[in-house]
């Protein structure tokens with residue numbers, strides 16, 4: 498693929514920091530996707546963020562569509578979130594004892610999100626999912642979990658499992674260090690395939706504790722499922738006395754305050770949250786009916802705990818962020834802004850005859866080099882990622898930062914102004930012209 502004659506931006510400082518980081522961390526990073534393995538160059542080391550802009554160690558400035566992988570729905574350095582955090586820090590960083598701030602954040606959530614009645618705060622999305630799985634198993638007294646190929650649920654042992662061969666299979670571990678016995682309890686099937694779901698329940702009657710799905714699968718492209726399919730999952734789980742877990746770590750408070758559960762008009766049994774809920778601080782949560790949550794320790798027999806759970810500074814950040822999302826019209830405005838951005842890009846690509854499709858839901862988008870509607874992981878053409886790789890570099894050279902993998906989605910925040918989006922659109926148009934040269 499040809500590339501532009503535009504000179505590459507200087508990334509010397511980032512490259513030097515990365516060299517140093519390689520001495521300290523495996524692969525130089527503290528989370529693998531940051532390592533720029535599927536795009537050009539070494540990771541950008543970010544120095545500062547404000548609004549929708551980030552600056553790297555070399556002083557380059559970017560319109561940020563990664564937004565810390567989703568949490569920053571209000572952009573960087575939001576003054577209200579910051580004020581809440583500073584005020585909380587003044588009183589101490591952590592007590593390992595209850596604080597009023599936990600009540601305040603829970604009240605804010607539960608009085609505006611009728612999909613759950615009680616919740617438990619944890620410190621990451623992974624922890625939320627891990628705990629939800631344990632709760633589902635404890636509640637149903639069954640062991641097997643059904644997950645979908647293409648959904649990511651954090652680095653939970655029993656979910657680091659990929660599909661084997663065949664329609665309904667026990668998975669194979671997708672990470673070394675996950676015991677085969679864990680994978681044996683996980684059934685993996687394709688998304689958007691009712692027959693596979695029915696076959697799984699037929700094959701393992703009375704054994705499946707829960708079906709877990711991302712609110713909208715958004716970790717392997719944006720694989721938007723139909724409402725009818727999601728409602729089918731609700732019905733089939735109910736019929737089989739199995740629980741439906743919605744992993745809303747990305748979609749929670751993103752698609753709307755009640756997330757994908759409201760978007761699809763379903764009532765999952767357990768919902769997991771992360772990212773936005775903590776305003777950029779490490780927070781996750783899982784919630785359900787009071788009856789199901791009554792099985793969690795110390796009320797019930799499903800053990801789950803955390804030294805830093807409900808950390809006051811993190812709770813304050815969550816309150817600062819979520820209270821702003823409840824302002825009338827917040828989501829309507831954000832989603833309309835995102836829709837018009839995405840439509841404009843799609844129109845440009847269509848007019849040029851490019852094989853390029855933008856998948857979108859609310860303020861999330863995914864650039865795919867395809868002309869097909871993609872709803873399952875196997876429908877993604879891995880070779881199309883070569884185009885993304887070039888696009889990523891061209892965008893960096895034009896001041897736009899996307900997550901460094903073509904399988905990752907982009908996020909639009911309240912802080913993206915019309916001028917920022919116009920600048921980004923121009924960069925995207927020019928980059929597409931180069932990709933398709």
Ligand code: PLP
Pocket residue numbers: 566621622623624626649650651652711716744745746747771772
């Ligand atoms: N579930 C989903 C849907 C996610 O997207 C992620 C992370 O991206 C997780 C769980 C894990 O969350 P965390 O990275 O906070 O552990």
